[in-house]
Amino acid sequence: MKTDVDVLVIGAGPAGSSAAALLHKQGFKLLMVEKQTFPRFVIGESLLPHSMDLLKEADLLECVTRQQFIQKNGAVFLRGNETCNFDFSAQFTSGWEYTHQVPRGDFDKALADEVASRGVEILYNCGVSAVRFEPSMATATLTRAGGETRAVTARFVLDCSGYGRVLPRLLELDEPSKFPTREALFAHVTGDRRPQGREEGKIWVCIHPGGAWIWIIPFSNGKTSVGVVALPEFFGQYPGSPSEKLRSILESDPNAAARLNGMSFAFEAQTIKGYACSVKRLFGPRFCLVGNATEFLDPVFSSGVTLALASANRAAKVLTRELRDEAPDWQKEYGDHVMQGINTFRAYVTAWYDGTLQDIFFASGRNPEIMRQICSVLAGYVWDVKNPYVSQADRALKLLAHILRR
Numbered sequence: 001m002k003t004d005v006d007v008l009v010i011g012a013g014p015a016g017s018s019a020a021a022l023l024h025k026q027g028f029k030l031l032m033v034e035k036q037t038f039p040r041f042v043i044g045e046s047l048l049p050h051s052m053d054l055l056k057e058a059d060l061l062e063c064v065t066r067q068q069f070i071q072k073n074g075a076v077f078l079r080g081n082e083t084c085n086f087d088f089s090a091q092f093t094s095g096w097e098y099t100h101q102v103p104r105g106d107f108d109k110a111l112a113d114e115v116a117s118r119g120v121e122i123l124y125n126c127g128v129s130a131v132r133f134e135p136s137m138a139t140a141t142l143t144r145a146g147g148e149t150r151a152v153t154a155r156f157v158l159d160c161s162g163y164g165r166v167l168p169r170l171l172e173l174d175e176p177s178k179f180p181t182r183e184a185l186f187a188h189v190t191g192d193r194r195p196q197g198r199e200e201g202k203i204w205v206c207i208h209p210g211g212a213w214i215w216i217i218p219f220s221n222g223k224t225s226v227g228v229v230a231l232p233e234f235f236g237q238y239p240g241s242p243s244e245k246l247r248s249i250l251e252s253d254p255n256a257a258a259r260l261n262g263m264s265f266a267f268e269a270q271t272i273k274g275y276a277c278s279v280k281r282l283f284g285p286r287f288c289l290v291g292n293a294t295e296f297l298d299p300v301f302s303s304g305v306t307l308a309l310a311s312a313n314r315a316a317k318v319l320t321r322e323l324r325d326e327a328p329d330w331q332k333e334y335g336d337h338v339m340q341g342i343n344t345f346r347a348y349v350t351a352w353y354d355g356t357l358q359d360i361f362f363a364s365g366r367n368p369e370i371m372r373q374i375c376s377v378l379a380g381y382v383w384d385v386k387n388p389y390v391s392q393a394d395r396a397l398k399l400l401a402h403i404l405r406r
């Protein structure tokens, strides 16, 4: 049956734009529908080196490089006077040795504009409010900001709506995350006293003495993203407005305080809570969930955008085969692949919050080869099953912490 487009892409974040770039290259007719106007603020600003491979494959690396984002060469974990400094040049998996810290308004707009310049139609200010699936096609209802609606038919729907979770909500696929509900309080600031040289663009993750952790992500525009993640009761101890709370929390961590005590807020601090989510399944007849519309674990290892790009890459490849009537095995080719990445990071997030990883990061007798293997996970190379800290992540981390604690 003839449809308006081959693929309807919901959402123009990194997942949507990169999937659209790859599918457009294969000659399919696409429509990308985005609820907001760009540039828009979204949190999630620290990329991982593996994202560079994925951007390159979608021919999107050049438009990112043109933005002159700051180079991120690694990740530094700090607890009081202890430091664990990962440099992406010291990795087990051969791959990119750097990536970027990106204000997402600029990054997402650069990707979407590039895709539009190649001929993909993007409708901004237009949300997908309903989708009806029939055996031969899907019909989506698009609702403009003013309220007018229009129907679009497609052979397939890629849900890249991130926190909008369009199809998980409409098809009742949402499942609660097994992680406890955490909260993040964040802002952009100026006046960050950064380290110099190669260290300047690294992300800092500071372990606050009260049981929270803090991110510090420097940008090339002179601003720095700062945020605190903790259980909701942690924030209750700090009085005042969101910015006053954030300032007090940063002042009460020695490492954040030393770097940020001259800072000014670029905007009032904001809160996001209950962001961890899961789904019953990742695909079905004529649809597939991609990026944050699948499962989101936790921000601690900056895995979100890389997983969004990786799932988009794989979805575009499997969908290309489907649209050419090659009957791909979605479970094997898409579901298992995406879950391999998510589950590796799940083991690290679990080990972060139960203290296993901190015992490893701040141990005195760290083995350089093992640290290279862990560094590759922090760089996003979570599909390299030759790395034992990928293929047996959970077991390997527990065993290592046990040995280092003795």
Ligand SMILES: Cc1cc2nc3c(=O)[nH]c(=O)nc-3n(C[C@H](O)[C@H](O)[C@H](O)COP(=O)(O)OP(=O)(O)OC[C@H]3O[C@@H](n4cnc5c(N)ncnc54)[C@H](O)[C@@H]3O)c2cc1C
Pocket: 010, 011, 012, 013, 014, 015, 016, 033, 034, 035, 036, 042, 043, 044, 045, 046, 047, 048, 126, 127, 128, 129, 160, 161, 162, 163, 164, 165, 166, 184, 272, 275, 290, 291, 292, 293, 296, 298, 299, 301, 302, 303, 304, 305, 306, 308
């Ligand atoms: C506190 C916090 C910190 C984080 N830090 C990092 C980090 O440092 N690094 C990292 O990689 N990740 C981080 N993340 C995760 C990151 O935010 C996401 O993983 C990433 O944005 C996912 O990209 P996406 O393309 O799937 O979705 P999004 O970037 O959310 O894009 C989805 C798009 O869909 C649009 N949309 C929604 N509903 C509809 C609709 N009905 N119709 C049409 N369009 C719609 C939205 O407007 C949006 O533009 C963090 C997350 C949190 C909560």
